[in-house]
Amino acid sequence: MIALVDCNSFYASCEQVFRPDLKDKPVVVLSNNDGCIIAANKEAKALTEIPMFQPIFKIRKLLDAHQVTYFSSNYTLYSDMSQRVMHTLQQFSPRVEEYSIDESFVDLSHYNPDQLDALAHQIKNSIVRNTGIPVGVGIAKTKSLSKLANKFAKKVPANDNIYIVDSEEKRQYLLHNLLVKDIWGIGKKHAIRLKNNQIITALDFANMPVAWVRKEMTVIGERLWRELNNIPCLDLILQPNAKKGIGTAKSFGYKLTDYTLIEEACSYYVAEVADLLRQQQSATSQIEISLQTNQHSAVDKQYRNKIVITLDTPTDSTAKLTKEALKGLRQIFKPGYRYKKVGVNLTQLVHKNEVQTNLFDAPHKIESQAITHVMDNLNNRYGKNKIKLATVGNRDKEWALIKEHRSLRYTTQWDELMTIGGAQKS
Numbered sequence: 552m553i554a555l556v557d558c559n560s561f562y563a564s565c566e567q568v569f570r571p572d573l574k575d576k577p578v579v580v581l582s583n584n585d586g587c588i589i590a591a592n593k594e595a596k597a598l599t600e601i602p603m604f605q606p607i608f609k610i611r612k613l614l615d616a617h618q619v620t621y622f623s624s625n626y627t628l629y630s631d632m633s634q635r636v637m638h639t640l641q642q643f644s645p646r647v648e649e650y651s652i653d654e655s656f657v658d659l660s661h662y663n664p665d666q667l668d669a670l671a672h673q674i675k676n677s678i679v680r681n682t683g684i685p686v687g688v689g690i691a692k693t694k695s696l697s698k699l700a701n702k703f704a705k706k707v708p709a710n711d712n713i714y715i716v717d718s719e720e721k722r723q724y725l726l727h728n729l730l731v732k733d734i735w736g737i738g739k740k741h742a743i744r745l746k747n748n749q750i751i752t753a754l755d756f757a758n759m760p761v762a763w764v765r766k767e768m769t770v771i772g773e774r775l776w777r778e779l780n781n782i783p784c785l786d787l788i789l790q791p792n793a794k795k796g797i798g799t800a801k802s803f804g805y806k807l808t809d810y811t812l813i814e815e816a817c818s819y820y821v822a823e824v825a826d827l828l829r830q831q832q833s834a835t836s837q838i839e840i841s842l843q844t845n846q847h848s849a850v851d852k853q854y855r856n857k858i859v860i861t862l863d864t865p866t867d868s869t870a871k872l873t874k875e876a877l878k879g880l881r882q883i884f885k886p887g888y889r890y891k892k893v894g895v896n897l898t899q900l901v902h903k904n905e906v907q908t909n910l911f912d913a914p915h916k917i918e919s920q921a922i923t924h925v926m927d928n929l930n931n932r933y934g935k936n937k938i939k940l941a942t943v944g945n946r947d948k949e950w951a952l953i954k955e956h957r958s959l960r961y962t963t964q965w966d967e968l969m970t971i972g973g974a975q976k977s
Contacts, residue, residue, distance in 0.1 A: 552667060552690055552717075553787070554657040555697040556640060556674060558633075559685040559705065559712070561653035562590035565632045566622050568683035569961050569969060577619040581607055584802050584953045585623050595619055623957035631962045635682045643674055648787040654701075656694055656787055664717055671713045691716035694785045695778035698735040699725055699753060726754035726779065736775050741768060753779065793831045793900065797824045798839075800894030804953040806845060807890045813842070814877060815944035816951075820895040821876045822939060825869040829927065833900045834865035838872055840879040841894035848891075856883040857894075865899070865906045868923055872897075873940055934964070 558564060562580040567573045577595035579588045587604050595601065598617050601610060607621070614621055633652045640647050646658035662670055671688045678686050689700030696716050703725055704714035716722050732742040734753050744767070750756050756764075757779040765773040774784040799820050807813050817840065828835060843855035858879040866872065876895060929938045936943065959967040 552659045552662070552664070552692060553694055553697045554659050554671070554674065554688055554690045555650075555694070555701040556636075556655050556657060556678070557687050557689075557701050557705075558636060558653040559687060560590065560592040561633075561684070562624070562629055563592035563595070564684050565625070565629050566620075566958055567592070568632070569958065570620075573620055577617060579614070579619055579621045581621055581623055581956065583624060584804060585955055588621075589624070621956055623954035625954075625958050625960065627960045627963055628958065631960075632682060632684065635962075636678055636684055636686070639678050639681045640674070642677070643670070646787055646789060648789060649791075656697065658787055659690065667715050667717060668713075671715060675712060685712070687712040689714050689716075691722075692781050693778040693783045694787075695735050695775055696722065696725070696781070699729055699733065699779075702733055703729060722781065723754060726757050727752055729753045731756055734775065734779070736771070741772070793833055793902070794827075795900060796896060796898045797827050797831075797833075797835075797900070798894065798896030799824055800841065800892055800896075801952060802892045803890070803950045805950065806851070807950055808886075808888070810884055810886070811944075812946060812950050813884065813890055813893055814880060814942065815946060817876055817880050817893050817895065818873050818940060818942040818944075819936075819947065820893065821873045822869050822936070822943065824895050824897050825867065825872050826927070826930075828897055828900070829867045829923070832903050834867045834903045834906050835872070835897040835900050836862045836865040837897070837899035838862070838876055838879070839894075839896040839898065840876050840883065841892075841896070842880065842883050842890060843892050844888050845891035848889075851889050852887070854885060854888045856885075858883050861899075864908055865901050865903075867903055868919075869926070870922075870940060873942055877942065 563578040566578055566580065575594060577598060578592045579595050580590040581587065582589045585607055587606050588601075589604070591603065598619070601613055601617065601619065629652060637647065637649055637655060640655055640657050644657050644659060644661070648656040650656055657674075659667065659670065667690055671690060675686055675688055678684055687701050687705040689697045689702070689704050691697040691700050700714045700716050704710045704712050714725070716725055730752055731737060731745045731750055734756065737745070745756060750759060757776065759776070761773060761776055764776045777784050801820070803816065837859060839857055839859045841855070841857035844851050844853050846853065846855070860875045860879045862875065880893070926938045930936065959969070961967060961969050
């Protein structure tokens with residue numbers, strides 16, 4: 552049996568853990584630059600007049616009128632809380648697939664079937680006790696069924712956020728009470744096509760002839776059909792495959808005309824993606840730099856461009872990648888524009904042990920693995936960007952994302968720890 556454990560309103564729940572005064576009150580989390588709502592707890596979702604993904608400046612008065620508390624995204628906090636949830640799950644099984652930041656598949660095949668109900672409650676209660684995060688637990692024989700069971704567990708209050716598909720009757724009941732669009736892996740186009748063929752519920756889909764499913768939805772649809780019919784086809788992914796590309800493209804907090812500020816931002820983002828590159832033991836031979844103005848502005852002149860730099864030898868060196876990235880940035884930068892975003896994307900990735908050098912290649916001192924290793928160790932120990940290249944500068948407040956409503960990073964920063972019985976830092 553496989554459990555799908557999914558955190559409820561994860562981003563908002565993380566904020567509420569450290570703000571007990573917000574229990575049972577509406578809470579939302581904003582996107583980068585405090586742009587729009589990207590997450591909301593159940594109390595906020597119940598306020599149907601508050602739309603998701605609307606720019607915050609358009610609905611700020613509405614949020615204030617309903618006493619909705621809003622937070623800037625605090626991904627450092629969310630990531631650490633996620634790891635605490637995952638660590639708790641590993642106490643119940645050595646086989647855990649971290650599917651996303653807020654949900655995981657857990658192999659429970661080593662438990663007896665009659666233990667599953669008590670186990671599900673133990674998992675849920677342990678996560679709440681260890682982290683304060685509420686979760687739903689769906690258990691079934693296959694990943695697709697456990698995903699649906701989790702959705703149904705949270706959909707019906709009487710389920711108490713737990714649903715276990717341990718009989719044919721419960722499988723049929725589950726599929727009958729969920730729609731085709733609720734099935735994991737069925738997108739909008741397939742949902743419309745199935746509806747046009749009078750396939751409305753998940754049970755309708757599971758009862759279709761497999762030959763029809765394969766013809767209309769290829770082998771991927773057939774695999775999903777088999778999963779819903781209790782035939783396991785999807786294995787747990789315990790070691791995620793290395794990414795084929797690593798990149799970031801964030802908007803500046805303010806529109807920039809000063810090239811040196813854009814250069815500092817670009818250097819910062821190169822350091823970020825290079826760190827991720829090393830974490831998965833890879834090297835890159837191609838780096839893409841993009842630069843653009845605000846395409847939604849009706850008053851700014853528009854310009855966007857990108858450049859791809861191919862390296863002679865793959866590298867994971869932040870210094871080398873930064874040097875090449877800034878060469879490219881100089882080529883695509885044009886004065887006279889107000890820029891909103893710079894992007895860095897690493898492609899053509901290979902494992903660092905598979906890097907092919909050539910006879911005439913002479914690594915520069917700045918690519919020294921020893922220097923990179925020392926910088927990584929110091930940053931891991933003392934905090935992100937404590938040691939950095941000079942090109943990153945120290946003017947990040949002039950270009951960094953706006954986070955006017957960001958909560959403290961309670962679990963990862965010594966100077967932002969929660970205090971009890973005294974004034975809290977802000």
